[in-house]
Amino acid sequence: MELKVFKFLSLLLLATPSLAGRLAKKPQMGWNSWNTFKYAVDEKLIKSTAMRLVDTGLARLGYDYVNIDDGWQTYQRDSNGHQQANATKFPNGIKAVADYVHSLGLKLGIYSDAGIYDCGFYPGSHGYEELDASLYAQWDVDYLKYDNCGGFQMNTLSAQERFLRMSYALKNSGREIFYSLCEWGHQFRWLWADQFSESYRMSGDIHSAYRADKSGVCTTAYCLNTGYAGVSDLTMIRKMRELSPFQKPGAWADMDMLEIGTGTMTEYQEQTHFSFWAALKSPLIIGADINNISDSSLAILKNKDIISISQDDLGRAANYLPELSEEGEYQIWAGPLSSGRSRHVILVQNYGSKAINVTLPLASVSGLEKRADRTGLVIRDVWASVDSGKLGETIELKNVEVDQVKVLVLKKR
Ligand code: GAL
Numbered sequence: 400m401e402l403k404v405f406k407f408l409s410l411l412l413l414a415t416p417s418l419a420g421r422l423a424k425k426p427q428m429g430w431n432s433w434n435t436f437k438y439a440v441d442e443k444l445i446k447s448t449a450m451r452l453v454d455t456g457l458a459r460l461g462y463d464y465v466n467i468d469d470g471w472q473t474y475q476r477d478s479n480g481h482q483q484a485n486a487t488k489f490p491n492g493i494k495a496v497a498d499y500v501h502s503l504g505l506k507l508g509i510y511s512d513a514g515i516y517d518c519g520f521y522p523g524s525h526g527y528e529e530l531d532a533s534l535y536a537q538w539d540v541d542y543l544k545y546d547n548c549g550g551f552q553m554n555t556l557s558a559q560e561r562f563l564r565m566s567y568a569l570k571n572s573g574r575e576i577f578y579s580l581c582e583w584g585h586q587f588r589w590l591w592a593d594q595f596s597e598s599y600r601m602s603g604d605i606h607s608a609y610r611a612d613k614s615g616v617c618t619t620a621y622c623l624n625t626g627y628a629g630v631s632d633l634t635m636i637r638k639m640r641e642l643s644p645f646q647k648p649g650a651w652a653d654m655d656m657l658e659i660g661t662g663t664m665t666e667y668q669e670q671t672h673f674s675f676w677a678a679l680k681s682p683l684i685i686g687a688d689i690n691n692i693s694d695s696s697l698a699i700l701k702n703k704d705i706i707s708i709s710q711d712d713l714g715r716a717a718n719y720l721p722e723l724s725e726e727g728e729y730q731i732w733a734g735p736l737s738s739g740r741s742r743h744v745i746l747v748q749n750y751g752s753k754a755i756n757v758t759l760p761l762a763s764v765s766g767l768e769k770r771a772d773r774t775g776l777v778i779r780d781v782w783a784s785v786d787s788g789k790l791g792e793t794i795e796l797k798n799v800e801v802d803q804v805k806v807l808v809l810k811k812r
Contacts, residue, residue, distance in 0.1 A: 429464025514549015603628025
C-alpha cells in the first residue's frame with residue numbers, strides 16, 4: 400500500500416471512535432449453515448432451523464441469529480448490479496425469509512465477501528459495498544458475515560481498506576446490521592478490527608475434530624495460514640493463548656462456529672469445546688444440524704451455567720496460566736466474572752493421555768492472590784452441577800478424565 404493511502408486510512412481509523420460496539424455488548428449467539436450444509440442452503444432449511452431454535456428452547460437461551468452462509472446467491476448480478484438470491488433455493492427471496500425469522504422473534508444473517516468473488520465464486524461485494532449494504536437493509540437483514548476469499552485477487556488493496564468500506568456502507572444503509580468479519584489468519588486483525596466491526600474471525604476454518612488438525616495448520620495465533628486450515632478444537636483453544644487478552648465488549652475474536660452435535664466428538668470433548676468458547680468469549684454460533692442432533696449435544700448447548708459465563712456482564716475472557724499448566728498434559732485458564740454472584744471462572748482441562756489429579760494454588764490465580772479476595776466465595780462445579788464448600792488455599796481435583804474439563808465458577812455466598 401502506498402504510504403499516503405496508509406496514512407489516510409490510519410487517520411480514518413483513529414478518527415472513527417465507535418462504529419462498532421452497540422450490537423455486541425455480549426458475544427453473539429445463533430446458528431450458521433456452513434459447517435453442516437456448505438452450499439446446500441435454502442428457504443426450507445433456514446425456516447425449519449429457525450423454528451427448531453424456538454422449539455428446542457435454544458432461542459430463549461439467547462441463540463437468536465439465524466445466519467445464511469455462502470451459497471444463497473446466483474453467479475451473476477442482475478442488470479442493475481444487484482446481488483440476487485438463487486430462485487430455486489429461495490423462491491420467495493431473502494426478504495420473505497427475514498420476515499419469517501422475525502415473526503419468531505429471531506434475526507437473520509447473510510454472507511458476502513470483500514473481494515470480487517467469494518469462496519464459491521459468487522459475486523463478492525468489492526466495488527458494490529453501498530449497493531449491497533442497502534439491498535441487505537431493504538431485505539431487513541440483521542447480520543453480515545463478510546469473508547475474504549476474493550481478497551487474494553485484490554493485490555495491493557489492504558484488507559483494512561476493503562473491510563472498512565463495507566463498515567461505512569452498513570452504517571449508511573439505514574438499518575442496524577451486525578458486522579462480523581471473516582478475515583481468518585492475516586494482518587493480525589485483533590489489532591485493528593475493533594475499530595469498525597462487532598466480531599472478527601481469528602483463524603482459518605474449524606473442522607469437526609477435537610484434536611486432529613488438517614495438514615499445514617499453524618498452532619499459534621501469529622503464524623500465517625490460509626482460510627481453509629481445518630483447525631481442530633484443541634488447536635483453536637491453543638491459538639487463543641495469545642489472543643484472549645484482546646477480548647472486549649463490542650469486538651469479539653471469533654473462534655468459528657461450534658462443532659458440537661456434528662458427530663465426531665465424545666461428550667467430554669463437546670463439553671470442553673463449549674466451555675472454552677464461552678470462557679474465551681467467542682461468539683456461540685451453532686454449526687450443527689439442529690433438526691437432527693443428539694439429546695446429549697443439545698443439553699451441552701443449553702447448559703445455562705456455561706451460557707452465563709459467555710454472556711457475563713464484564714466481557715473479559717479467561718487467560719491461559721502457563722505456570723499452573725503442564726504442556727501437553729493439562730491446561731488451566733482463569734478469568735474474572737461479574738454477573739449475579741459469580742466472580743471468577745477457572746477451567747482445568749485434561750488433554751493428555753491419562754487421568755490426572757490437580758492441586759490448584761489459588762494465590763497463583765490473578766484476582767485471587769490475597770486471602771481477602773477469596774473470602775466469602777464458594778465453588779460451583781458446573782458440569783457436575785454441584786455446589787461445594789467455601790474456598791481454602793488450594794482446590795484439589797481428583798481423577799480428571801482424559802478430554803474432560805472441570806469448569807469451576809467461584810461465587811459470592
Ligand atoms: C470461508 C469461511 C467459512 C465459510 C466459507 C464459505 O472463507 O471461513 O466460514 O464462510 O468461506 O465459502
